[in-house]
Amino acid sequence: MTLRGIRTEHGLEGGELEALLGDRSALDHLFSVTYEELRRLASSVRRSDPNASLSPTTLVNEAWLKLRSSPGLANISRLHFKRIAARAMRQVLIEAARHAG
Numbered sequence: 001m002t003l004r005g006i007r008t009e010h011g012l013e014g015g016e017l018e019a020l021l022g023d024r025s026a027l028d029h030l031f032s033v034t035y036e037e038l039r040r041l042a043s044s045v046r047r048s049d050p051n052a053s054l055s056p057t058t059l060v061n062e063a064w065l066k067l068r069s070s071p072g073l074a075n076i077s078r079l080h081f082k083r084i085a086a087r088a089m090r091q092v093l094i095e096a097a098r099h100a101g
Contacts (some may be wrong), residue, residue, distance in 0.1 A: 037082060063089045
């Protein structure tokens with residue numbers, strides 16, 4: 001599908017689609033450069049909680065799924081992004097515990 005087709009399908013005007021794609025690309029980059037740090041954080045959470053049912057990789061990936069539709073995150077600092085990602089990981093753990101219990 002062309003950019004024009006996507007614009008028409010989603011009702012986007014002018015440069016809105018390019019802006020969204022640019023934000024998404026920036027967010028993808030931010031996630032990729034912080035991935036290892038987030039995975040280390042997830043590993044430490046798992047070590048501190050033997051009842052954690054999610055692997056560090058799964059935890060980070062589930063947090064990414066929560067965050068990926070938030071294009072405004074692309075314009076924040078790495079530190080702020082890591083804090084938001086850590087919060088998302090906590091939310092994922094809480095959801096997993098609720099489903100397990």
